[in-house]
Amino acid sequence: MAKPVLYTYYRSSCSWRVRIALAWKGIEYESRFVNLGKDGGQQNKDEYAAINPMKQVPALVMNGSTMTQSVAMLEYLEEVHPEKLILPKDPLDRVKVRELVSVISGGIQPLQNSSVLQKIGDEGKMEWGKFWLDKGFQALEQTLKRTAGKYCVGDTVTMADVCLVPQVFNANRFKVEMEQFPVIARLNGELLKLDAFRESHPFKMDDCPENLRS
């Protein structure tokens, strides 16, 4: 089988989720960079829309199939690469993980999507993004108080962690004051000590502008 190909953009939080999971599970892949800020957004070109009709990154070509939603990809990787699992065994623990994943992927991230920010317009977009991140993080903080150990759910890395770290990165872009969210901040710091999270960081990516590279 050919190596998986990931269509990605360095600072897309949904792309970073998949980069973390691939790194965590030790799956080698090739990157194809889609620049959301160039030429009116390379994701809007016909060539890319044929790959993902939602005109969003990431897309993952793997085992002869093209996949287009990051959470679906995480579930798929978990099923076909059961090494270093990112879902617990117990169904009641799994539901806790998936709840956190949904709060982030369905409740918070969609409102800072580049197409949504474009519709809001340059003038209002920072306030808009921050408003929904603040609101979402308040709820997330409450939930994490009940579920967190060393990581989001207990002491092992799960899909919830894979989604949390890129969301905090987004929150920094929107200047969310993280002191309001001590649990989220602690978890984020803990997770960024792990290789899979560090190596897949936006600022380590080859498509990251030079001045941001670290």
Next chain:
Amino acid sequence: MAKPVLYTYYRSSCSWRVRIALAWKGIEYESRFVNLGKDGGQQNKDEYAAINPMKQVPALVMNGSTMTQSVAMLEYLEEVHPEKLILPKDPLDRVKVRELVSVISGGIQPLQNSSVLQKIGDEGKMEWGKFWLDKGFQALEQTLKRTAGKYCVGDTVTMADVCLVPQVFNANRFKVEMEQFPVIARLNGELLKLDAFRESHPFKMDDCPENLRS
């Protein structure tokens, strides 16, 4: 074990997803009605926020646990009630189903959430809701052309169908012209012939206003 309790609102599309899955799997439950339109939204009261910090319906109390995100509930019900499965066996088919679920639950529905509409304001909210439904349904229609048989993915009912029908109901509220989306319209019609979808319909619910009941 006590009967599951579902906190629900008749026209909440996320609540309807869970009502369909419970009906499909033949799981009996009690309903507690949370009126999103009354008293400034009953979901915003402290009593309900203690159940779900996101202040959203549905919430499901089951097997001693309180669950708060509809997609996480669908996955949970699938794991603990494997009668009448709503995910296919093959991982590449499962990813197709979960992609459609994500497109709806992460790409379309969050933008017509009652809190988002409130932020947009009364004047702009119909245009806003319709804009994102049109955009999302265009992408969904393209994807469904590749995956649909009698239902969203092949010829058996899946989580994608469970999410599609409530989203079309929402689209009707926002006056989306469904003739633009023949595949979605056909699937919706087909699915509404099934008991689990018909019996859980918003207009059949006890908390539906009398003038809408059917």
